[in-house]
Amino acid sequence: MIFNQRGYMTTSMNDIIKETGIQKGGIYRHFKDKDQLMIEAFQFSVQIMQQHFVSMVEPCKNTKEKLNVFVEAFFDLSRNKPIVGGCPIFNAATEMDDLEGNTLIDYIDQAMDELKALLSNIIHKGLQSKELKEVVNPDEASIFIISTLEGALILYKLKKDEQIITSVHHHLNHYFSTIFYERQ
Template sequence: MSKGEETKTRILQQAAELFNQQGYAGASISDIMRVTGLQKGGIYNHFQSKDELAIQAFDYAIASISKHYRIAIRSKRHAIERLQALIAVFGSFAENPPIAGGCPLLNTAVESDDAHPALRERSQQAMNSWLNLIRRVIQTGIEKAEVQNNINPDEVATIIVATLEGAMMMSQLYNDTVYMQRAVNHLNHYIENNLKINGTS
Protein backbone atom coordinates (compact mmCIF):
# COMPACT_ATOMS: atom_id res chain seq x y z
CA MET A 1 0.00 0.00 0.00
CA SER A 2 1.39 3.39 -1.02
CA LYS A 3 1.70 6.31 1.37
CA GLY A 4 -1.25 8.00 -0.36
CA GLU A 5 -3.40 4.87 0.03
CA GLU A 6 -2.41 4.61 3.71
CA THR A 7 -3.41 8.24 4.26
CA LYS A 8 -6.75 7.72 2.51
CA THR A 9 -7.49 4.61 4.60
CA ARG A 10 -6.64 6.51 7.80
CA ILE A 11 -8.96 9.37 6.79
CA LEU A 12 -11.75 6.88 6.09
CA GLN A 13 -11.29 5.15 9.45
CA GLN A 14 -11.26 8.39 11.43
CA ALA A 15 -14.09 9.98 9.43
CA ALA A 16 -16.20 6.81 9.78
CA GLU A 17 -15.97 7.06 13.57
CA LEU A 18 -16.63 10.80 13.52
CA PHE A 19 -19.73 10.50 11.32
CA ASN A 20 -20.95 7.53 13.34
CA GLN A 21 -20.68 9.48 16.59
CA GLN A 22 -21.75 12.96 15.47
CA GLY A 23 -23.79 12.21 12.36
CA TYR A 24 -23.19 13.48 8.85
CA ALA A 25 -24.91 16.83 9.46
CA GLY A 26 -23.26 17.26 12.86
CA ALA A 27 -19.70 16.71 11.63
CA SER A 28 -18.11 19.71 9.94
CA ILE A 29 -15.02 19.88 7.75
CA SER A 30 -13.30 21.46 10.77
CA ASP A 31 -14.18 18.35 12.80
CA ILE A 32 -12.76 16.12 10.06
CA MET A 33 -9.57 18.21 10.01
CA ARG A 34 -9.34 17.90 13.79
CA VAL A 35 -9.65 14.11 13.96
CA THR A 36 -7.41 13.44 10.95
CA GLY A 37 -4.81 16.11 11.75
CA LEU A 38 -4.94 17.21 8.10
CA GLN A 39 -5.64 20.54 6.48
CA LYS A 40 -8.64 20.93 4.18
CA GLY A 41 -6.41 20.58 1.12
CA GLY A 42 -4.97 17.31 2.46
CA ILE A 43 -8.48 15.89 2.78
CA TYR A 44 -9.60 17.12 -0.62
CA ASN A 45 -6.53 15.54 -2.22
CA HIS A 46 -8.32 12.23 -1.60
CA PHE A 47 -12.01 13.16 -1.69
CA GLN A 48 -13.78 15.66 -3.92
CA SER A 49 -16.33 16.66 -1.29
CA LYS A 50 -17.66 15.98 2.19
CA ASP A 51 -20.46 13.96 0.54
CA GLU A 52 -17.97 11.67 -1.20
CA LEU A 53 -16.02 11.22 2.03
CA ALA A 54 -19.22 10.43 3.96
CA ILE A 55 -20.28 7.75 1.47
CA GLN A 56 -16.85 6.11 1.36
CA ALA A 57 -16.55 6.32 5.17
CA PHE A 58 -19.93 4.58 5.49
CA ASP A 59 -18.78 1.87 3.06
CA TYR A 60 -15.60 1.48 5.13
CA ALA A 61 -17.63 1.08 8.34
CA ILE A 62 -19.96 -1.49 6.81
CA ALA A 63 -17.02 -3.45 5.35
CA SER A 64 -15.45 -3.55 8.81
CA ILE A 65 -18.64 -5.05 10.26
CA SER A 66 -19.12 -7.49 7.37
CA LYS A 67 -15.62 -8.83 7.97
CA HIS A 68 -16.67 -9.86 11.50
CA TYR A 69 -19.69 -11.73 10.08
CA ARG A 70 -17.59 -13.60 7.52
CA ILE A 71 -15.09 -14.69 10.17
CA ALA A 72 -17.89 -15.79 12.52
CA ILE A 73 -19.57 -18.13 10.05
CA ARG A 74 -16.46 -19.39 8.27
CA SER A 75 -16.00 -22.34 10.64
CA LYS A 76 -19.73 -23.10 11.03
CA ARG A 77 -21.31 -25.66 8.73
CA HIS A 78 -24.82 -26.03 10.16
CA ALA A 79 -27.40 -23.32 9.38
CA ILE A 80 -28.56 -23.02 13.00
CA GLU A 81 -24.96 -22.54 14.19
CA ARG A 82 -24.40 -19.94 11.48
CA LEU A 83 -27.47 -17.95 12.49
CA GLN A 84 -26.47 -18.10 16.15
CA ALA A 85 -22.93 -16.99 15.26
CA LEU A 86 -24.26 -13.97 13.32
CA ILE A 87 -26.51 -13.05 16.24
CA ALA A 88 -23.64 -13.42 18.72
CA VAL A 89 -21.36 -11.20 16.63
CA PHE A 90 -23.94 -8.43 16.35
CA GLY A 91 -24.72 -8.81 20.05
CA SER A 92 -21.04 -8.27 20.90
CA PHE A 93 -21.12 -4.90 19.10
CA ALA A 94 -23.22 -3.41 21.93
CA GLU A 95 -20.19 -3.69 24.20
CA ASN A 96 -17.32 -3.70 21.68
CA PRO A 97 -18.39 -1.88 18.50
CA PRO A 98 -15.96 -2.23 15.58
CA ILE A 99 -16.65 1.44 14.82
CA ALA A 100 -17.02 3.89 17.71
CA GLY A 101 -20.55 5.20 18.12
CA GLY A 102 -22.60 2.04 17.68
CA CYS A 103 -24.11 0.50 14.55
CA PRO A 104 -23.31 2.67 11.50
CA LEU A 105 -26.20 1.16 9.56
CA LEU A 106 -28.71 2.09 12.27
CA ASN A 107 -27.22 5.55 12.79
CA THR A 108 -26.99 6.39 9.10
CA ALA A 109 -30.43 5.01 8.24
CA VAL A 110 -32.04 7.13 10.97
CA GLU A 111 -30.13 10.28 10.03
CA SER A 112 -30.19 10.06 6.24
CA ASP A 113 -33.97 9.75 5.82
CA ASP A 114 -34.92 12.00 2.88
CA ALA A 115 -32.31 14.69 3.57
CA HIS A 116 -29.34 12.71 2.19
CA PRO A 117 -30.56 10.49 -0.67
CA ALA A 118 -27.09 9.09 -1.48
CA LEU A 119 -26.52 7.97 2.12
CA ARG A 120 -30.07 6.65 2.30
CA GLU A 121 -29.41 4.55 -0.81
CA ARG A 122 -26.14 3.25 0.68
CA SER A 123 -27.99 2.39 3.90
CA GLN A 124 -30.58 0.44 1.94
CA GLN A 125 -27.84 -1.44 0.07
CA ALA A 126 -26.11 -2.33 3.35
CA MET A 127 -29.41 -3.44 4.89
CA ASN A 128 -30.17 -5.56 1.81
CA SER A 129 -26.78 -7.26 2.17
CA TRP A 130 -27.40 -7.95 5.87
CA LEU A 131 -30.89 -9.37 5.18
CA ASN A 132 -29.66 -11.38 2.17
CA LEU A 133 -26.89 -12.99 4.21
CA ILE A 134 -29.42 -14.25 6.75
CA ARG A 135 -31.85 -15.33 4.02
CA ARG A 136 -29.13 -17.34 2.28
CA VAL A 137 -28.16 -19.11 5.50
CA ILE A 138 -31.79 -20.03 6.15
CA GLN A 139 -32.50 -21.08 2.55
CA THR A 140 -29.40 -23.28 2.48
CA GLY A 141 -30.46 -24.74 5.82
CA ILE A 142 -33.88 -25.62 4.38
CA GLU A 143 -32.27 -27.27 1.33
CA LYS A 144 -29.93 -29.31 3.59
CA ALA A 145 -32.79 -30.28 5.95
CA GLU A 146 -31.26 -28.33 8.83
CA VAL A 147 -34.10 -25.78 8.99
CA GLN A 148 -37.80 -26.58 8.88
CA ASN A 149 -39.15 -26.28 5.35
CA ASN A 150 -42.22 -24.26 6.34
CA ILE A 151 -40.01 -21.32 7.38
CA ASN A 152 -40.16 -18.09 5.37
CA PRO A 153 -36.54 -16.84 5.04
CA ASP A 154 -37.64 -13.24 4.36
CA GLU A 155 -39.82 -13.15 7.46
CA VAL A 156 -37.18 -14.64 9.75
CA ALA A 157 -34.46 -12.31 8.40
CA THR A 158 -36.72 -9.32 9.12
CA ILE A 159 -37.42 -10.53 12.67
CA ILE A 160 -33.73 -11.11 13.42
CA VAL A 161 -32.49 -7.79 12.02
CA ALA A 162 -35.32 -5.71 13.50
CA THR A 163 -34.83 -7.30 16.92
CA LEU A 164 -31.06 -6.79 16.91
CA GLU A 165 -31.15 -3.21 15.58
CA GLY A 166 -33.88 -2.29 18.06
CA ALA A 167 -31.87 -3.77 20.90
CA MET A 168 -28.80 -1.83 19.73
CA MET A 169 -30.79 1.41 19.79
CA MET A 170 -32.05 0.71 23.33
CA SER A 171 -28.60 -0.34 24.56
CA GLN A 172 -27.14 2.93 23.22
CA LEU A 173 -30.00 5.02 24.58
CA TYR A 174 -29.76 3.62 28.10
CA ASN A 175 -26.02 2.84 27.97
CA ASP A 176 -26.89 -0.66 29.15
CA THR A 177 -26.15 -3.87 27.21
CA VAL A 178 -28.90 -5.79 29.04
CA TYR A 179 -31.28 -4.94 26.18
CA MET A 180 -28.97 -6.59 23.68
CA GLN A 181 -28.46 -9.60 25.96
CA ARG A 182 -32.24 -10.07 26.19
CA ALA A 183 -32.61 -9.81 22.41
CA VAL A 184 -29.82 -12.32 21.75
CA ASN A 185 -31.28 -14.77 24.29
CA HIS A 186 -34.76 -14.41 22.77
CA LEU A 187 -33.52 -14.92 19.20
CA ASN A 188 -31.49 -17.99 20.13
CA HIS A 189 -34.56 -19.44 21.85
CA TYR A 190 -36.70 -18.57 18.81
CA ILE A 191 -34.26 -20.26 16.43
CA GLU A 192 -33.95 -23.41 18.55
CA ASN A 193 -37.72 -23.76 18.94
CA ASN A 194 -39.04 -22.57 15.58
CA LEU A 195 -36.36 -23.16 12.94
CA LYS A 196 -34.27 -26.11 14.06
CA ILE A 197 -35.24 -29.62 13.01
CA ASN A 198 -35.05 -31.80 16.11
CA GLY A 199 -32.11 -34.15 16.05
CA THR A 200 -29.91 -31.97 13.81
CA SER A 201 -26.86 -30.09 15.04
Protein backbone atom coordinates in the same frame (compact mmCIF):
# COMPACT_ATOMS: atom_id res chain seq x y z
CA MET B 1 -20.47 12.62 11.48
CA ILE B 2 -23.38 14.87 12.18
CA PHE B 3 -26.12 15.73 9.66
CA ASN B 4 -28.62 18.58 9.47
CA GLN B 5 -32.33 18.22 8.68
CA ARG B 6 -31.66 18.30 4.95
CA GLY B 7 -29.22 15.40 5.24
CA TYR B 8 -26.07 17.39 4.68
CA MET B 9 -23.07 16.64 6.82
CA THR B 10 -22.70 19.43 9.36
CA THR B 11 -19.40 18.20 10.72
CA SER B 12 -17.03 21.03 9.88
CA MET B 13 -13.87 20.57 7.87
CA ASN B 14 -12.00 21.89 10.92
CA ASP B 15 -13.48 19.02 12.98
CA ILE B 16 -12.39 16.53 10.32
CA ILE B 17 -8.91 18.06 10.12
CA LYS B 18 -8.58 17.97 13.91
CA GLU B 19 -9.77 14.36 14.14
CA THR B 20 -7.68 13.01 11.25
CA GLY B 21 -4.62 15.20 11.47
CA ILE B 22 -4.83 15.70 7.70
CA GLN B 23 -4.84 19.23 6.28
CA LYS B 24 -7.71 20.51 4.15
CA GLY B 25 -5.74 20.18 0.90
CA GLY B 26 -4.91 16.58 1.70
CA ILE B 27 -8.58 15.78 2.33
CA TYR B 28 -9.70 17.43 -0.90
CA ARG B 29 -6.97 15.64 -2.82
CA HIS B 30 -8.69 12.34 -1.89
CA PHE B 31 -12.35 13.46 -1.80
CA LYS B 32 -14.07 15.87 -4.19
CA ASP B 33 -16.34 17.17 -1.40
CA LYS B 34 -17.80 16.39 2.03
CA ASP B 35 -20.54 14.25 0.49
CA GLN B 36 -17.98 11.92 -1.06
CA LEU B 37 -16.14 11.80 2.27
CA MET B 38 -19.40 10.94 4.06
CA ILE B 39 -20.26 8.17 1.58
CA GLU B 40 -16.80 6.63 1.68
CA ALA B 41 -16.66 6.78 5.48
CA PHE B 42 -20.04 5.03 5.63
CA GLN B 43 -18.98 2.38 3.12
CA PHE B 44 -15.73 1.79 5.01
CA SER B 45 -17.62 1.28 8.29
CA VAL B 46 -20.08 -1.10 6.66
CA GLN B 47 -17.24 -3.05 5.03
CA ILE B 48 -15.55 -3.53 8.41
CA MET B 49 -18.84 -4.70 9.92
CA GLN B 50 -19.56 -7.10 7.04
CA GLN B 51 -16.04 -8.57 7.21
CA HIS B 52 -16.55 -9.14 10.93
CA PHE B 53 -19.81 -11.01 10.30
CA VAL B 54 -18.34 -13.14 7.53
CA SER B 55 -15.18 -13.98 9.49
CA MET B 56 -17.28 -15.07 12.46
CA VAL B 57 -19.89 -17.06 10.51
CA GLU B 58 -17.76 -18.76 7.82
CA PRO B 59 -15.97 -21.27 10.08
CA CYS B 60 -19.27 -22.55 11.56
CA LYS B 61 -20.27 -26.07 10.64
CA ASN B 62 -24.07 -25.90 10.70
CA THR B 63 -26.96 -23.45 10.44
CA LYS B 64 -27.72 -23.34 14.15
CA GLU B 65 -24.14 -22.42 14.93
CA LYS B 66 -24.09 -19.84 12.12
CA LEU B 67 -27.26 -18.15 13.36
CA ASN B 68 -25.99 -18.05 16.94
CA VAL B 69 -22.65 -16.64 15.84
CA PHE B 70 -24.42 -14.08 13.63
CA VAL B 71 -26.30 -12.87 16.72
CA GLU B 72 -23.06 -12.76 18.73
CA ALA B 73 -21.30 -10.83 15.96
CA PHE B 74 -24.19 -8.37 15.92
CA PHE B 75 -24.02 -7.90 19.68
CA ASP B 76 -20.30 -7.20 19.32
CA LEU B 77 -21.47 -3.88 17.88
CA SER B 78 -22.84 -2.96 21.33
CA ARG B 79 -19.31 -3.54 22.65
CA ASN B 80 -17.86 -1.23 19.97
CA LYS B 81 -16.40 -4.17 18.05
CA PRO B 82 -15.29 -4.17 15.31
CA ILE B 83 -16.15 -0.46 15.05
CA VAL B 84 -17.18 2.19 17.53
CA GLY B 85 -20.78 3.40 17.70
CA GLY B 86 -22.97 0.41 16.95
CA CYS B 87 -24.38 -0.54 13.59
CA PRO B 88 -23.38 2.02 10.92
CA ILE B 89 -26.37 1.04 8.78
CA PHE B 90 -28.86 1.71 11.55
CA ASN B 91 -27.10 4.89 12.64
CA ALA B 92 -27.09 6.32 9.12
CA ALA B 93 -30.67 5.19 8.43
CA THR B 94 -31.85 6.92 11.59
CA GLU B 95 -30.13 10.13 10.59
CA MET B 96 -31.40 10.00 7.00
CA ASP B 97 -34.80 8.33 7.37
CA ASP B 98 -36.93 11.20 6.04
CA LEU B 99 -34.52 12.68 3.54
CA GLU B 100 -35.72 11.60 0.12
CA GLY B 101 -33.08 12.19 -2.47
CA ASN B 102 -30.13 12.35 -0.11
CA THR B 103 -27.11 10.75 -1.77
CA LEU B 104 -26.42 8.48 1.22
CA ILE B 105 -29.91 6.88 1.23
CA ASP B 106 -29.13 4.52 -1.67
CA TYR B 107 -25.91 3.39 0.04
CA ILE B 108 -27.74 2.74 3.31
CA ASP B 109 -30.43 0.76 1.48
CA GLN B 110 -27.82 -1.30 -0.36
CA ALA B 111 -25.89 -2.02 2.84
CA MET B 112 -29.05 -3.21 4.59
CA ASP B 113 -29.91 -5.40 1.60
CA GLU B 114 -26.43 -6.96 1.81
CA LEU B 115 -26.79 -7.63 5.54
CA LYS B 116 -30.22 -9.17 4.99
CA ALA B 117 -28.85 -11.25 2.09
CA LEU B 118 -26.06 -12.62 4.28
CA LEU B 119 -28.58 -13.78 6.86
CA SER B 120 -31.09 -15.00 4.24
CA ASN B 121 -28.35 -17.07 2.63
CA ILE B 122 -27.56 -18.77 5.95
CA ILE B 123 -31.25 -19.58 6.40
CA HIS B 124 -31.66 -20.71 2.79
CA LYS B 125 -28.73 -23.12 3.15
CA GLY B 126 -30.29 -24.40 6.39
CA LEU B 127 -33.45 -25.18 4.44
CA GLN B 128 -31.46 -26.95 1.72
CA SER B 129 -29.65 -29.09 4.28
CA LYS B 130 -32.98 -29.94 5.95
CA GLU B 131 -31.90 -28.40 9.26
CA LEU B 132 -34.74 -25.87 9.18
CA LYS B 133 -38.45 -26.49 8.87
CA GLU B 134 -39.87 -25.91 5.37
CA VAL B 135 -42.26 -23.21 6.65
CA VAL B 136 -39.35 -20.84 7.30
CA ASN B 137 -39.18 -18.02 4.78
CA PRO B 138 -35.56 -16.80 4.58
CA ASP B 139 -36.45 -13.18 3.74
CA GLU B 140 -39.11 -12.88 6.44
CA ALA B 141 -36.95 -14.57 9.05
CA SER B 142 -34.03 -12.28 8.16
CA ILE B 143 -36.16 -9.17 8.53
CA PHE B 144 -37.44 -10.39 11.89
CA ILE B 145 -33.97 -11.23 13.21
CA ILE B 146 -32.31 -8.03 11.98
CA SER B 147 -35.16 -5.86 13.27
CA THR B 148 -34.92 -7.55 16.65
CA LEU B 149 -31.15 -7.11 16.79
CA GLU B 150 -31.23 -3.47 15.66
CA GLY B 151 -33.95 -2.74 18.23
CA ALA B 152 -31.86 -4.36 20.94
CA LEU B 153 -28.84 -2.24 19.97
CA ILE B 154 -30.77 1.01 20.16
CA LEU B 155 -32.32 0.10 23.51
CA TYR B 156 -28.92 -0.92 24.82
CA LYS B 157 -27.42 2.35 23.58
CA LEU B 158 -30.17 4.28 25.36
CA LYS B 159 -30.28 2.32 28.62
CA LYS B 160 -26.72 0.93 28.87
CA ASP B 161 -28.30 -2.18 30.40
CA GLU B 162 -26.67 -5.51 29.48
CA GLN B 163 -29.92 -7.25 30.43
CA ILE B 164 -31.43 -5.98 27.17
CA ILE B 165 -28.84 -7.91 25.16
CA THR B 166 -29.29 -10.98 27.37
CA SER B 167 -33.08 -10.88 27.06
CA VAL B 168 -33.11 -10.46 23.28
CA HIS B 169 -30.50 -13.19 22.92
CA HIS B 170 -32.67 -15.51 25.03
CA HIS B 171 -35.77 -14.80 22.93
CA LEU B 172 -33.91 -15.24 19.65
CA ASN B 173 -32.61 -18.59 20.89
CA HIS B 174 -36.20 -19.56 21.64
CA TYR B 175 -37.24 -18.47 18.14
CA PHE B 176 -34.39 -20.51 16.65
CA SER B 177 -35.55 -23.58 18.58
CA THR B 178 -38.96 -23.29 16.87
CA ILE B 179 -37.59 -23.20 13.32
CA PHE B 180 -35.13 -26.09 13.57
CA TYR B 181 -36.00 -29.74 13.28
CA GLU B 182 -35.31 -31.59 16.48
CA ARG B 183 -32.50 -34.06 15.98
CA GLN B 184 -32.55 -37.31 17.90
